[in-house]
Amino acid sequence: MLYEIQTYGKDILRQKTEKIGNIDDSVREIVSNMFETMYAAEGIGLAAPQIGKSIRLFVIDLSPIDESEKKRVFINPEIYEYGKETEDIEEGCLSIPTVREIVTRPARIKIRYQTLDGQHVDEEVDDFLSRVIQHEYDHLERTLFVDHLSTLKRSLLKKTLNQISRGEIEVEASENYEL
Numbered sequence: 303m304l305y306e307i308q309t310y311g312k313d314i315l316r317q318k319t320e321k322i323g324n325i326d327d328s329v330r331e332i333v334s335n336m337f338e339t340m341y342a343a344e345g346i347g348l349a350a351p352q353i354g355k356s357i358r359l360f361v362i363d364l365s366p367i368d369e370s371e372k373k374r375v376f377i378n379p380e381i382y383e384y385g386k387e388t389e390d391i392e393e394g395c396l397s398i399p400t401v402r403e404i405v406t407r408p409a410r411i412k413i414r415y416q417t418l419d420g421q422h423v424d425e426e427v428d429d430f431l432s433r434v435i436q437h438e439y440d441h442l443e444r445t446l447f448v449d450h451l452s453t454l455k456r457s458l459l460k461k462t463l464n465q466i467s468r469g470e471i472e473v474e475a476s477e478n479y480e481l
């Protein structure tokens with residue numbers, strides 16, 4: 303089942319997310335539908351608020367750009383350490399169609415989360431996966447990548463963001479691997 307991707311301006315993207323208790327069939331079904339929705343939009347990351355659910359869950363699949371990668375599910379994630387070194391990388395977001403900007407973020411993070419099997423994992427991550435995790439984690443923290451931009455950059459985007467809020471720009475699959 304495909305979910306409708308919630309776009310910039312929708313309240314759900316700014317709502318507090320709840321921890322997931324039991325990882326039961328309903329959670330497994332949401333995860334399966336999220337992957338389906340993400341692949342249909344040709345995205346490589348998708349967080350639960352983007353499909354209208356205020357729960358602490360996101361999915362990532364970097365295999366289209368790195369064949370050694372596979373599907374990853376992050377349940378109740380917590381980034382508990384950010385490295386000092388930063389990187390500038392261009393980002394896009396399925397919820398903010400047509401907008402792509404350079405965002406500065408820490409290169410390396412440490413994260414704790416649960417897998418779909420309920421296993422607790424503690425990982426140190428760098429490179430592009432670290433970037434994608436930070437973007438998706440932000441969605442759970444009610445933050446969008448445009449929030450990280452300078453006031454000047456944001457003001458230049460204002461017209462486009464308003465158009466997205468009014469539903470004048472729709473989500474379309476793109477070759478840009480949106481998050």
Ligand code: NI
Binds near residue numbers: 394396437441481
């Ligand atoms: Ni996003």
